[in-house]
Amino acid sequence: MTAEERHNRRYLPRFTLGLGLVALTALVLLAFILVPRLRMEEHTLVSPIEVTGVPKGYIVARQSHTRAKIRVVGLPADLAHIELLRLQVDLPDQPALDGSYPVTPHLEGAPPMEVLEVNPPEVHIRLAKSVKRDIPVQVRIEGKPAPGFRLGKVTVTPSLALASGPSEVLEGVKAIRTTIVSVSDATAPLSIKVPAENADEDLLTLCPELFTVRVQVEEIHATRRLPGIPITTGTDEPRRIAVTPETVNIEVTGPARLVEKLKAGTGISAVIDTRELKAGIYVRRAAITLPEGVDLINASPELFTVTIPDS
Template sequence: MIPWEIHRNGVFPIDISGLDFPVRPFCLIICTWLFLFAGCAPDPVETDLLVPVKFAAVPAGLTRTQFYTRHIEVRVKGRPGKIRQVEALDLTYLVDLYADLTSDPVDVTAFIPPAFYAIPVIKKRLPLPPGVDIIHVKPAYIKVELDRKETRRLPVKVMITGEPAVGYEVAHIKSEPATMALTGPASLFDKITEIQTKPVDITGADADLKKTGSLDIDALAGADVNSLVTVMVAIQEKIVTHTYGGIPVGIRNGPDTVQVTPPEMQIMLRGAANVFKDKDNAGYFEVFIDLKDLPPGVYVRPAVINVPVGVMLVSAKPENFTVTIK
């Protein structure tokens, strides 16, 4: 086989008699490589990339509200190996507000007023390797709302969930600190007057609680604030009142032939709820009239009412009884 050289006026044989290396094996290697790698190269593929959006150089005195584009979807095309390289990259799309919203990108003193902006996506800001092409980007515009930055001190409100143990209740709740400085967009302070914590669980508590609580950052629309507080929940026994009626009035230190009018009374007691678990149990107290050293006759006497420690007598009806000793 004689190699041929292509000229403008035709094809002519090339004289290789003076070459020192074997031409036929060399040509065979080249042809084999072209067949295996060039002729069998994989077709390009397409894939979607979710690229986070970051903002640089927010103008002084301004801040982002919660209304802004957080990701863009980029569809790219390239050989499978190139696509794998791209997927391994930590891609971000950087929005430079001074470059995108002013005529002089290096003038950080340029005035940018509070407003809602739609900034076109610039494809060349995506650092893709050679051989990877961008087909399209969604959305085509980055939306961001800029508002005046303000700092205010607001009270912290502790939110709770669950119920204390039976017979107990929440006496009071407080946080440390009681107020916190909150920095955020001015529009945020038109909506909130306090900073709430995430719910603190007090289920089954029968003693005071002290916990570390987290602020509900999601409700603060991205405002800048320390996210942790100390929560203190005071738990006390629940105090209730209970009325007992139809209580027989007993006699002490008197004969069996004694008549008490009326023979029953009604009392109201106040104390811890757990004391009155069995509301119909009158064994918690005793009611009687002491007739010691009284001769036969008719007397007006009050009843003696003994109640357990920690229980207070609120009222008793009637206050006095007619006692007839025969």
């Protein structure tokens, strides 16, 4: 055996052991790198876009996109807090009134994750001066009251709303309309608080946000003439008494639902009380009784001749 062979035999085990340790270390490092990568997951979410840096006295009048789709990759535990990821458009110190700006992901407070894509990557923004103006409020009424009732006066408080928003939007607004107030089958006055209907993509801010609407619902009144109502002397009068004329014609008024149903002998009576009268001839008025809610306009004739015979 030569000297070289003896040298190789002596140092070969050491070299092999060293090479094995290096390989093992490399495998461990590779595992630390690849195993988490193998556990990585990709998520997609839609997030609102926040615009920052709007100059004082201005407002965002138009924004091409208010939300963006974002694809991220990260560990499952980190992706559980994906809602902490925010999307922003950071305007420069002196932004153009009309321009496009990149959408930037902000990971402040969020666990580490990699952003793969933001779609759309930029948004178009138009700025306008912010102004305030009082605008009349209009009430939207829908439906009809119950039969026999009609719509009366409608009021809204306040009658003016202080609106603030882009000048180009406010210029075209002539009135602020409330949401629908239904009066379907109503039989009594209504008082309700309602908001304004959504308009102009919520670009306007209103003060107040709620308006008090009062709606008068009135009964429809009718007038009716009822002829030939019999004159009686009451059930407690045993004597045979003559009344001339024997009937009275009356004119009444009241809610149409009541007046239209009136009939002689049904809630209507014309009575001359003769219980305290002795035999003789008298001129008396008849007491006319009507259903509650119905009023007498006139009666013809007003006076009657009452003849009470001797017993």
